[in-house]
Each structure stands twice: as structure tokens, then as C-alpha cells.
Amino acid sequence: MSDAQGPLAIVAGGGSIPIAVAEAVMRRGRRVVLFPVRGWADPAAVERFPHYWVAVGQGGRLARYAHAEGCRDMVLVGTALRPALTSLRLDWTTLRLLPEIWRAFRGGDDHLLSGVARIFQELGFRVVGAHEVAPEILMPRGNIGTFGPEQRDLADIARGLALLRALGPFDVGQAVVVADNQVLAIEAVDGTDNMLERIAELRERGRVATGKGVGVLIKAPKPTQDRRLDMPAIGPKTVEAAARAGLAGIAVLAESTIVAEPAELARAADAAKLFVCGVGAP
């Protein structure tokens, strides 16, 4: 059913990762057609690719153009704001699938995304992961940049990974912050950047006992998560937010996290004297 040489449809949410994926796939000599989602994707960034804007709920429009372009494979990538169900303008194709969508909307993001993937599968596409079409975007094992975790950081990383594993069944965040053995924050609907901003604020108000330069942002996919659909991701902005939160570094699960702009990320990490490392599953 797959057609790894045919053109690839990329349904593009927000952030720089959809663009990084599109570029990596093109470098491999494969044609891409972008479907930037209105309100999420960056208009300037999609300009240089063949693209069709779609709104959330316009599954029919998306399927029509993707079929016309000859796409069989489809990647869903980028940040998405969970839309309010009442704000959706559903087209007829999507309306037909309403019970499916309704089921998808109850529960965590995981659940929502796999519902959306199921819908595109019913519309005749093979939904593949960004890392399957462009494995070079994955975080390698080891450090990016000059710095690496110290002994205390390694203990914080182990605790963070264990906590994320325990959260798995609840389809909640992919990120936590642990500082000198204390859990400072757990991501939920707020997202990683907001969580880091929150730590910066708590620190200003004297609510964080550990000094600056202590603590690690730990990101890992949920154990139950469909990795085709919602890979954790980091980029230079994550490094800057972690620096503002006064952390020592960032640890992500190697081969299971997307790095948007590795060169810029390394530069940002060195500038902020933070480590960024890919660790193995515990």
C-alpha cells in the first residue's frame, strides 16, 4: 500500500519541525506537498513548498488535493493547539466521520491524534512517522554541543525518565523537570515552553530551592504513544527556555525525539552553557 517513492503529503502544524522534515525529505529526492493547517503553520515558511492551506475539520479538502497530487503516504507533524470542538467548521467528508471524531476528542492528546490518523487511513492514506521518512531528524545518543551531564544531572535524568514512565497510562505530558532529586514541574496541556517559563517565574518568586544551573528538562515519548504521530521535539527555543528556567541541561530519549535545527541547537546550548543529550531507555 505504501509508495515510498511517490510524493509525500505533510500535514503541517506549528513550529519549525514540519519545515525541517520537508527539507530532509526533499534532500532525499522525494517530492513533498505541504498541507499547512490554518492558525498553526507559519505562512512565510511554507511559501517555498507546493502547498494547500487547510482548516481543522477540512479532512475532505485535504484528501481531495492530496489524492490529486498523487500522495499515498502522509505525515502529520508540528505543534497543534487542541481546538475547541465547537469551533470546528467540519466539511461533509469529515462530518460523515463525526462519531469517530467525537470518540477521538474525549481523552488525552494521544487519543485525539490516533483518532485523526484513523480518519486519514479511512480516507485512503498511509500515515507514517516523520522519523520514518527522514530518520536524520532524530536525536542521536550522546551530547549535542560542548557540554554534558554531570553525576547529579544523571540522577535527575533517571528520576525524570521513571516519572514519565509512571505517567504513561494517563496520556499526559512528555516532559518533566527534576532538580537535585526534586520534581519541579510536570507538563500537561500547557506544553514544554510554558512549563519552563513557569519554573523561571517560580524561581523569581523564591519558590525554587535549588540554585541556578541545577535541574534537567527530561523529555520522552509516552510509553503508549503512537510514535508516528506525536514524537517529542526540541529545538534552539527549547534550549533558550531551559536557560531562562535556570536549568543545567536537557535530556531526551535518543532515537525517539525530533531535533528541529541541530546546528542552531548546538550553538544555543554552547552559548547558554547547557548540555543537551540523548540518553538510552532505562
Added chain:
Amino acid sequence: MSDAQGPLAIVAGGGSIPIAVAEAVMRRGRRVVLFPVRGWADPAAVERFPHYWVAVGQGGRLARYAHAEGCRDMVLVGTALRPALTSLRLDWTTLRLLPEIWRAFRGGDDHLLSGVARIFQELGFRVVGAHEVAPEILMPRGNIGTFGPEQRDLADIARGLALLRALGPFDVGQAVVVADNQVLAIEAVDGTDNMLERIAELRERGRVATGKGVGVLIKAPKPTQDRRLDMPAIGPKTVEAAARAGLAGIAVLAESTIVAEPAELARAADAAKLFVCGVGAP
């Protein structure tokens, strides 16, 4: 070793709960001596009780006055801001216990509190729970106020309690918010009120998919927690914050949560059309 008729030392942190406990114990005919902690306790509220102000780190001063007042039993109650270790002005008695304090400071709040309790035990006091000296301050089973949880709320409550149980080994927050099966937030060092405020903000920015009047704040003690030391607590302000976050209600573990001002809490719940209920352990 206990002396249930002798005067009770109440080391008072912030919020209205230390005052509620002091009043309940006095109503039972027992003398209380308050030790309000500088920067945490409300100066106006402690005025009408015999009291000695103490600073964090002044374990020696506290022990001296408590012994002089004939107190054998001691309650530690109220909100505490985890102090920066470097900001402590330790007295000689406390300095002698420094290795103990140092160990207490590494790790979660649980760990910190049990370290502090151990120190007071070494100084000759019996540390008891607020609920042991004034059981009437505990949340009963069932609803406070007019409203009660509906079917959907009960499902959210069950999910929240299960999540809190899974978080147990990590000595992290005592509260989560679940709305229509989705985990909106998990408390960590931020505290319950900040967490609710955050949900109100996320809702304003369109990041919360569920409408107003859906979702439950669920609070329960950590499974590993020493209930003498860090009982979850709710009061009228919790209700107001939950209302601002657009929730349907609040569920707490019955007999394991302190209610600061039950009459005001019931009035606040009715005014906001929120339920507040005490549920059994799952």
C-alpha cells in the same frame, strides 16, 4: 510520652488552617501555644493566641519556649514556602543538627517535612497530626454545600485518584485537574492555587478544549506521605480558584483532607455552583 491534656505547641505556617486548628483544639478545652513562622504566618491572626514568633532555622528558640510553656505535643501545620538553604539563619541547636537538615533538604517536600519532624522529635517533642488533636477539621464523606458530582465528574475523579496514586513514589504534588477524561494539570512545586490559575489562563488562550463547568480538582495525600505533617487542605479560596478555572467541582479524599472554614466553603461552593465532595479511597 504523649500528654494529651497538656498544652499543645502549634508551629504555624501560612493560611487559615493553623488558626482553625488552634480554635478547634481550644474548643476542646486544651491550651495552645502558637509558634508562628516569620514570613509565612499571618501576624493579625495569631494575635489572639499566646504566641512566640520564630524564624525558619530557629529550632533552638522554638524548643526553649515550647519546653518553658510545658508543651510535649507539637503540631506542624499551614503552608510553608520551601526556603533557599542559603537564606537560613540557623541557631546553635539547629546547627548541631545540620547533617540531618542537609539530608532533609535533598528531595521532595515529603522528605523535607519528615526531616523537620525528626529534628523536633530529637529535641524532645511528640509530633502529632492536626487531625489527631482536632478530628473535626477533616473533610467528611459526601458533599459540602448543595451540589454533587455527576456521572462524568465521577469518572474524572476516578482518573485523578489513579493518577495521584501513580505519582506517589515521586514525592510530587497532591493535586491534579481532570476534565472529561483529559489531564489538564498536575501540581508540583507551584501549589494548588497557582495550578488552578494556570488553567484559567490556558482556557483564556483557547488551550482547554472542554467548556466551562467541566473538570474536577482532585486532591489526595501522597501514598507515602506522613499524614501528621502534610495533609492536603481546602478552603473557600480553593473554591474560588476552581470557579475561575471553570471547573465543575472539587473532590478530596474523605477523612484525609483538612477543611479550613467549612461554613464559608459551603457558601462559596453554592455561590459558584460548584460541588465539593469527600470521596473514599478507590
